Amino acid sequence: MDALMLRSLQGYIIDTFGTSVWQAVCRRAALPGETFEPMLRYASGTADRVARHAAEVLGRPVETIWEDMGTYLVTNPDNDGVRRLLRFGGMGFVDFLHSLEEMPGRARLALPDLEMPEVELRELGPDRFEIRCRSEPGGMTSVLVGILTAMADDYGVLCLIEPGPLGTIQVKILDCAHSAARRFDLARPDH
């Protein structure tokens, strides 16, 4: 998981703030190189450590950086892959929320040795949910907040997504048809 988070962080910082900012983060974290490979393994804890340095370089809380990165993963127009894989989870946003519990199983279909976070969804009411995400690296919960925010937008749903007590995420759906959902064709558009 560290590798995927590090690669995403690298892409997010370079695309958003420029290469020189990423280089500053790498120097500060005393990294041997400036490129993370998503398919290789890095020592556990590396993602959280690099993110802490990024927080210092950018002068903003580490949670905000992870959240924005989660949103970037879904909305980045150069890479529609993450959004598409997530959209396969459900027809609507609520359906999608329920599919979060399947996330580790889905990820293992493609990458059998990937350690995905355990996600638990509790339905508190017809439009209120509580999500608990247990994982190393610690930033994963914040990334999930960012992903959920972007996906709600993708489904055209207006909702409140906030970190709750004990590392939970609270989701309150305000309007299920707030705006038009972004188009999603089951067939991959690019060939």
Add this chain to the structure above:
Amino acid sequence: MPGPVCPLPVDGLSRFMPMYLLLDGQGTILSVGPTLARVLDGIPPPGARFEDLFEVRSPGGAMTVAEVLDRAGQRFRLMPRNRSKIGLRGVGMRLDEGRLILLNLSFGIDLIAAVRKFSLSDADFAATDLAMELLYLAEANAAVTRELRALNLRLEGARMAAEEEALTDPLTGLRNRRAADLLLERLCAAKAGFGLLHIDLDYFKKVNDSLGHAAGDHVLATVSRILADQIRADDCAVRIGGDEFVVIIVNRTEERVLRTIAERIIARVSDPIDAQGSEVRISASVGIARSVDLTPCEPARILAEADRALYAAKRAGRGRAVLLAPQGN
């Protein structure tokens, strides 16, 4: 009939099996599920028969739906006649004492092509269908494969860069001793004809001593550019250490040619060099050896032969190229 009977209305059929096909006992189509209707370019006209719409791929020899059910046992394969080229497979049974025939079809492995061709959405599949999971898996796998391919390319690039670095003299960008050894091994093993120039700079130590190492490095870089300019792509210019160079001229063994190259190098090296404001004058002595003068030609032997010629050039007064007659072969 033992057990409970389940009366399922047609809209229920559509929900559970969006690709169902209901026929009468004679094979006339009564109704089709919504997804199958899209595959068939719309709801078939009244009175349409099974064999008008489908070609039976298995069981072999079957044409009508009755033949399919009689021969297939459990499973059969169909191809719509509308040239969509989407294979279907199905199961079927007779209902109501043979007055009705119910088939349920699915895409099987043609699922991805079908989704594309008919612009299907998740609403076109039964909620229990694993189609979504299969599409998801295909896309996730493609993403992983893309990443791995990109990783391989990046690693291959890094490996090539490292290899290049391992064969390059960092100061001058020429090849290094290791690269020269590899090339000589290869040429000798292939019994290829080649000439070898062993070049030693004259008066270089003086530059280093009087103007410092930075000026010396500048002179070495200038000489390296001269050597690189004088050779062709297949040849090889090497800094083997200090102010000593080797140039390997592939496929040329004529004395006249090798001597011309050596003299051109000496002339260019003897031009004044501007080293940080001071004009520096050096020269070069060259020992020439040829693969054709040695049998067998081995790397160590041809290097020794060139070294012997270089020594003779130095003794003869520097600034010249020498090719010695072969020694006792």
